[in-house]
Amino acid sequence: MEILVWLENSALSDIVRTVAWVYPAVETAHYIGLAFLVGAIMLIDLRLLGIAKTLPIGSMIGLLPWVWVGFIINVASGSVMFIYGATGFGVNRAFWLKMIFLALAGINALIFTLAASRSGSAWVDGGQVPAFVRVVATASLVLWVCVVTTGRWMAYI
C-alpha cells in the first residue's frame, strides 16, 4: 500500500522517530483522552441503566462535552501514532476491528439521538427510562469495551 509507505515516510513520522519524548507523550495523551471519553460514556450509560438514580439524567447527559473533548484528543493523538507506524497498523487486524467498533459506537449514538428526539424527552426529567434507551446504553457500553480491547490488542498481533 503506497499511501501507508508515504505516511510512514512523512515529515510527521520523522519527528516522532527522531524526538524521543514525542511518542510516549502522544500515547499518554491517548490514555487521558480515553479516560475522558470512555469514563464519561460509562457514567452516562450506567445512569441510563439505573445506577445512581438520584443524579438527574439531564445533568448526566450534560457530561457529553467530556466525550467530545476526549474524542478530539484521541483522533489527533491516534492519527499521529497511526502515521508513525502506518505500514504496520494499516494491515493490523485489531486496528481495523477497532475502527469497525468505533463506527458502530458512532451509529449507535446517532440512533440514540434520533430516537430520543422522536420519543420526546419526558424520561430525561424523571420517570421511567424507555426500553430502547436501555438497549442503546447497553450496546454503547459493550461497543466501547470492544474499542478499548481491540485498541490494546493492536500492540500484540
Added chain:
Amino acid sequence: MTFLEWLQATALGTMVAESLWGYPLFETLHTLGMAMLVAALGLINLRVLGYKAELPILGTRDLLPLAWLGFTINLISGVALFTSDAVYFWNSYTFRIKLALILLGGINAFLLGRSVFHEAQISGGRYAATTGVKWIAASSLVFWLGAIIAGRLIAYAP
C-alpha cells in the same frame, strides 16, 4: 532468590509474561478500570469544586461503588501485570511515583468522603465546600491525572 524473583517465577507471573493473551488481557482490564475509577472520582471532585452544581451532592455518593469497582479491577489486574516483571517494576521510579500518587489520591478520597458526605447529610443535602476541601478536590484531580501519566511512562522511563 528474592521475593520479587520468586513472584516473577510463579505460575501467574510466567502466564502473564509468556502467554499470548495474558498481558494484553490484564492491560485492557487495567485501562477500563482506570476509566471507571477516574470518571467516578473525577465527577465527585469536580462537583465539590462547583461543576454541575445542580447534581445533589449526596447523590454523587452513589458513584462511589463505581470508583471501588474500578479500583478493585485495577488492583487485581495491576498485581497480575506486576508479577510478570516484578524486578523491573519495583526498581522503576515511574512505577514508585505512580504508587505514591495513587496513595495520595486514596487519602484525599477518604478525607473528602468523610467531610463532604458527612456534612451534607447533617445539613439535609445542602453543602458549600470550604477552601480547604476545594484544595483537596483539586489536588485529587492532579494526583489521578498524574497517576495515569506515570503509569503510561513506566514502559519508557524506568
